[in-house]
Amino acid sequence: MPPLILNPLPFLLLALLCLSCFSLGFSLYRDTQILLRVKNSQIVDKNDSLKDWVPNGYHNPCNWTGINCDARNQSVVSVDLTSTGIQGGFPFGFCRIRTLQNLTLAQNSLGDIILPRPLALCSHLRLLDLSGNLFVGGLPEFLSDFSELRLLNLSYNNFTGDIPASFGRFPRLSVLCLYSNLLNGTIPPFLGNLSELTRLDLSYNPFKPGPLPSELGNLSKLEVMIIRNANIAGDLPDSIGKLVSLKNLDLSTNSLSGKIPDGISGLRNVEQIELYENLLSGELPQGLSNLSSLRRLDLSLNSLTGKLPDNICALLLTSLHLNDNFLEGEIPASLASNPNLEELHLFNNSFTGKLPEDLGRNSELMALDVSTNDFIDELPRYLCQRNKLQRLITFKNRFSGALPEQFGECHSLYYVRIEDNQLSGNVPPKFWGLPRLQLLRMDNNRFEGMLSPSISDVWELEKLILSRNRFSGHLPVEICELHKLEALDISLNRFTGEVPSCITGLRKLQTLRMQENMFTGDIPSKMSSWADLTELNLSHNRLSGTIPPELGSLPDLTYLDLAVNLLTGEIPAELTKLKLNQFNVSFNKLYGKVPAAFDHQLYLSSLLGNTDLCSPDLKSLPPCSKSRPLSLIAVIILAACAVLLVGSLLWFIKSKSFGFGDKYKRAYKTSTFQRIEFNEEDIVPFLTSENHIGSGSSGRVYRVKLKTGETVAVKKLWGGTEKEETESVFKSEVETLGQIRHANIVKLLFSCSADDLRILVYEYVENGSLADVLHGEKCEQLMDWSKRFSIAVGAAQGLAYLHHDCVPPILHRDVKSNNILLDQEFRPLVADFGLAKTLQRVVTEGAAPMSRIAGSHGYIAPEYAYTLKVTEKSDVYSFGVVLMELVTGKRPNDPSFGENNDLVKWITESALSCPEGGSGNVEGGWNNLAHVIDPRLDRSTCDYQEVDMVLNVALLCTSGFPINRPSMRRVVELLKEYKVSRPKT
Template sequence: MVLYSRIFSYHVVSFLLLVSCGMNYGTDTDIFCLKTIKDTLEDPNNYLKFSWDFNNKTEGFICRFIGVECWHPDENKVLNLKLSNMGLKGQFPRAIQNCSSLTGLDLSINKLSGTIPGDISTLVPYVTSLDLSSNEFSGAIPVTLSNCTFLNSLRLDQNRLTGQIPLQFGILSRLKTFSVSNNLLTGQVPSFSSAVSVNYANNQGLCGGNGLGSCQAKNSKSNMAVIAGAAAGGVTLAALGLAVGMFFFVRRVSFKKKEEDPEGNKWARSLKGTKQIKVSMFEKSISKMKLIDLMKATNNFSNTNIIGSGRTGTVYKAVLGDGTTLMVKRLQESQYTEKEFMSEMGTLGTVKHRNLVPLLGFCMAKKERLLVYKNMPNGNLHDQLHPADGVSTLDWTTRLKIAIGAAKGLAWLHHSCNPRIIHRNISSKCILLDAEFEPKISDFGLARLMNPIDTHLSTFVNGEFGDLGYVAPEYTRTLVATPKGDVYSFGTVLLELVTGERPTNVAKAPETFKGNLVEWITELTNNGKLHDAIDESLVSKDVDSELFQFLKIACNCVLPTPKERPTMFEVYQFLRAIGARYNFTTDDEILVPTDNGDADNMEELIVARE
């Protein structure tokens, strides 16, 4: 089995050839894009005039322009355009469509006016973050924005927008942040999932959402209104009848679907005839099982048994007949053949460490791949830090214990495991906690089992290679996973632990702040206010020094340059030194790296597999 391969330029070229099928590329078009934007926008403060110099023809010259971020610093291909707070005037720059690889656009805090283009989804089709807040845009919000299916963040607050928010926004499955506060909007608001952070403040006419009044039809004020309404009703009677008919048809189809699959486990029931397949077990302490035992233990993989889901698959709680509780993960469709998959499982089954969730066994039935793990009664770190009620009960000692244990597990994967493993998906959700809050890293080795990603570059920044807020910045340029990328992700987890903040939404930051947790920490550092980041619930005279040392380690992990970040072994040793007085570890547990630094040279292509 080959876990790691060095990536040569051929791979990158091959990948770019692939993605050219999904997007139009060409450095000339990106240069033309920026030239046209500069020409069409008024620039009273001369930000663009002096920085955007198109007389320089060196490779990647536009990547040094103010507000321009490129996919690679030596290639004129724009990734993000951040022109916030520059005093720019004019209308929405339609020339943006020529920046065909763009995934982020920030035009906030300017003096842009006019309407948002009705065909905006064709101008920025792959945008993941769109910020038009604090401008003077007017008119309706275009319904076509619902076609920007990669959107994670949409900010339209502090404008003069009118009319109704398109209800179709509710289908944006990747959306995490939606803000339209301080506008003149009216009517029913879209139905978003609970995972979406919304802000409707200071729109007097909105209704139907949390904190908003219910939507009620207004009574007629005069006979003329009644007559007009009747006339309009007569004209639209046929259309109304058709709409009602379609409503009941869709409802009937939906009901039928639900009736056919009420437990959301149609896939499991399709495994008829395979129930006697044995579950291959790595632990002798676990009794022999068959697929039928897993099905019984999970209520036939009912939705009610789901305890987690992510990019690698869905996790179900399984309770065996003797009361033993396990976790069963149904993998997303794997790129591996049955023989290759068994080989991978044979390797992962031998990976044992106190701070890793042990893989107990696996099962293959038709196209399904099921993994059996030991149950972790205290769930994952993310839910413990960010509970539904908003108040975390984790004290400083417990948080430090979790950080040290998780660092030890990840350091072991990087330095002492054979084969060495780059996790590629570190987040607070993949750090599970046992009954004593001992941390166990999950999902190690699973990233390689997934199918190659689709050919849109924007899938990278939508969490395909890690949860948003955790992905190392260099990944968007190199498309190569490294141990230092894992260090960056782990550093973000450390920031979560010491600040209590989410990686993509900083509650303590001012409303004008648009960045993520790492960017907030960077801003505080530059302003000499890093102490302000520490979770107030943790502060006390006894641990102030430990908290600040911990925070500094986290900051070193998320440095923008990979070479400047410590190794995971160094992170573990730093954290262990902070926690020495708590006796979390003993001397005989000291991790000794066996690679003499070679772990830093591990590379793994995160886009495709040969």
């Protein structure tokens, strides 16, 4: 029998298979140990985000949080710990996993300097993303071994200095993002060596002013170049045209000057060009017409001149922004043939002639803004042909003719400003009932006809401005159904009939202007719903009857004009309760004695023309008739009463001054500013430790419950050695809050002073200060973004009132979240006027030394440090910081910012996002705000575009140059107009 010969091949294959399995198992075991070692020694996981990183019997980490494995090779290829809240230094230990390709640690709290030697362990990586952390020092040096790196994102950190030369030696790098750091060197030419680069973002860095290196034109594969707000100066290099693959070019908000080079015509694949807010001049280059793929062009806020080339209109533009230049001439008719055009913004130029007749006929036009030009003739009738038009803005032109009938079918419209033109004729009846309208301004035209009852269908309308037209007929009662209406201005028209009594039911109404019409009848009297009304002007009509005393109960009314009517009766004493900046009842048929509060030379012109009004003090008015001489008996009785009264008064003062027994009582000086039912005896005894609720820079605050059941807040100012400063704070609060009333300013009810005591009594605000809620245990009550946005708008309105509606204007000088109180409905109330001054006093006392810095650390405008002068723009800066607090939930000097950094710097450096893909425009990066937005916010309530808008307003407010900051009135407009302009779902 022959010997049995076994085939060794199966055994060999089995051995190799076992060896391979052992090798794979050992590899995963080793990777598991590396991951656990990094978790335990190199990072801090306070949020317990990596709680599933624990040893298991299989030594398989592939199902752990943030770990991704290659299924075929069973090896760890990716670690992604984005937004897990980890802390510590750069965890280089992850790179000991030799199969690791992608390391993403974005949006955490990692920090410190990244050293070259530990970083060298990561040379095999293809993707490294450390964005949104707290790294400092210079950018890390990369050794030559980094030959595989494709994506490098170090954005949103605190890196400083130059970009190292090693950044020009990545042979395969396709994405480089360094935006929002503190890089202060120059943009280096060697970046032009990155031959595989497809995306470059260096935005929001304080580079040294200098040109854009021409060598960047060598990046033939580059698709996205974003270098916004980076101090680029000088001419745009002609080599920019060599970027033949470029799709998105954004060099906005820099100092580029000179002409746009003709070489730009080489960008044959470009879809978006953003060069707005530079110093570019000259005419638009003809080469723009060669960019056949161009969809969005924004050259606004430059100094461009000349005419709009006809051939540019043949492009596939969806959005054209040329506003704020010096462009002139007519708009080419061919623009109307573009089927892609969605947005056309040409405002603030010198364009003339007609708009193309077919504009909007061939495209789904959504926004048209040609305001502040010199256009003439009729508005194009087809602007809303596709029923997509949302914003129609044509104010300050010379448009004429009637409003096209087709506009009555434009149900998509929600924002219309066609004021300051020469439009005429009747408004199409259906136009009055467009259901989505939120803002409608048609003032200063030549419209006529009646206001249609269909206005009741415009449930979302907040502002209706029709002044300076020729409208006539009765004001329809259907206007009372506009329950969101905040401003109604129908002044200088030809309206007749009575003022609808139901108009007092418009609870949100703040401004009502009906002057210079022909209204008759009585003024509506049931006004209890007008809690927010600040301005009422019914002058120059034919109103009769008496002045309703109920006007005196309107808490926020500061402007009242009833002049030139047929009103009779006496001036109601209730009006003296109002804190009016404007008061006028002249030229009516009023009679009787002028109330004492108006019996002053200041109000004389407001009282003239009422022949039967009398005054004991105003010489221009007849004196009031004297009573008959009293009889001798009456004189004796009155004298006896007077003696008795004086004696009682002297006894009372003595008892108050020296007390009964051994108990000392002060002699108080009191003032009341509202209707109250208490005095100092109901307050002072309750200023005890049990009622103490807080302390501030100027004193302690107590909560006192009165006998009436009402609760008030009492501030007892500090005494002792700071008596002069305490008196200054006391006088400031009384002089400011005692004279003003506004829905968003805390009400001062009562003041009381003695030799060693100064107290101020305010309305009690249930939810404390914004700082208490935002940074304290009650923050869960501000999880809803809409609440925070309402607080922003309300606080802005309060400050705007101080700056613009008070005479003289008032500067708060200590705007901060601690001084914004929140009532039961979270309505904001600006408070603590201890440092406030009128602008007049600031001017006259500007050279005088101050006893202490006006303001609070973190909120003080930078110019104050070296000028020691405050203006209304100082308040604007402080309010910008408050806006940033509302968005981020962080304090102005949060420890997480690091040394020598604050909230303003952090937000300024975090103003843009850099997603891995997408077009790179702002509209594409909302979700990248995640590391800025307060993580406690309910994200389902966040409108990221609204959040971004608030941040943009905050950045404007905190500009380093006061002249660049908007006024508070403009801040209110920016916040509210955005809300109006957004379609509601």
